[in-house]
Amino acid sequence: MKANLEKTTVRDISYLINTSCLRADSGSSLENLAEMLCTSDRYKVYLMNNSQQLCGVIQAKQIAMEVLKLSKRKEDAEEMLPAIAYVLNFHHASDLAEEAVTVQPGSTLKTVLELMDRNSIREIAVIDEDRHLIGTLEAKHILAHYLHDKAETSF
Numbered sequence: 477m478k479a480n481l482e483k484t485t486v487r488d489i490s491y492l493i494n495t496s497c498l499r500a501d502s503g504s505s506l507e508n509l510a511e512m513l514c515t516s517d518r519y520k521v522y523l524m525n526n527s528q529q530l531c532g533v534i535q536a537k538q539i540a541m542e543v544l545k546l547s548k549r550k551e552d553a554e555e556m557l558p559a560i561a562y563v564l565n566f567h568h569a570s571d572l573a574e575e576a577v578t579v580q581p582g583s584t585l586k587t588v589l590e591l592m593d594r595n596s597i598r599e600i601a602v603i604d605e606d607r608h609l610i611g612t613l614e615a616k617h618i619l620a621h622y623l624h625d626k627a628e629t630s631f
Contacts, residue, residue, distance in 0.1 A: 480585070480622070481584065481585045481586040481589065482584055482586050483584070484584065484585045485581065485582050485583060485584055485585070486579055486580070486581045486582070486583050486584075486585070486588060486602055486613060487581040487582060489585070489613075489617075489618070489621055490581065492613060492614075492617040492618070492621060493602055493610060493611035493612065493613055494611050494612045494613070494614065494617075495610065495611035496611075497518065497520070497522055497601075497609070497611055497612045498512050498513070498516060498518045498520065498521040498522065499521070499522050499523075499524055499609060500512065500521050500522075500523060500524070500569060501523070501524060501569070502523040502524065502525055502531050502532060502568070502569050502570040502573065503568050503569065503570065504523075504568065504569045505564065505566070505567065505568060505569075506539050506542070506564045506567045506568070506569065506571075506572070507564035509521050509534060509539060509569055510536075510539050510564060513536045513539070519535055519536045519537075520533050520534070520535050520536075520599065520612075521533070521534050521535075521569070522576060522601060522609055522612075523569050523570065523573050523576075524609070528608055529606065529607035529608060530576055530578065530601060530603055530607050530608070530609045531570075531573070531576075531607075532569070532570065532573030532574060532575060532576055533573065533574055533575075533576040533601070534569050534572050534573050534574070535574075538572045538574075539564075539572070542567070542572065543564075576601045577591055577592075577595045577597060577600055577601065578600065578601045578602070578603045578607075579591065579600055579601070579602055579603075579613070580602070580603060580604065580605065581602065581604070581610070585618060588600060588613060588618070589615070589618065592615055598614060598615045598616070599612050599613070599614045599615070600612065600613050
């Protein structure tokens with residue numbers, strides 16, 4: 477399996493790439509992103525600039541933390557709701573965005589797994605040479621691929 481990790485590339489397992497990942501303009505409001513996240517099974521939204529290049533990522537927990545920070549500062553519940561609405565409507569995705577951890581189709585699975593481990597993530601963005609988002613690759617899909625391969629070679 478070690479040799480496979482060093483030789484197998486993302487391109488080799490491209491059928492595992494999730495191309496239906498959540499994408500939004502980096503200028504989107506936090507409210508729009510929260511709605512996207514709440515109506516899907518995803519926990520990240522990948523942010524695109526005007527050229528449709530990947531420019532960041534925002535997680536549901538980042539939006540929740542902003543609301544939580546605000547709620548801890550407000551004593552009066554009546555004041556809290558307009559303040560939360562303000563945060564969600566007037567802050568943009570780019571205000572909270574983190575740099576996305578990315579790989580390209582030619583990256584080896586060893587590199588992918590090392591990046592996932594180093595950054596404590598279980599999903600990584602796959603981009604092309606122009607930084608356009610192809611999709612995402614999840615650790616569980618890589619594991620399933622190897623378990624399937626192992627089962628086939630056992631017989």
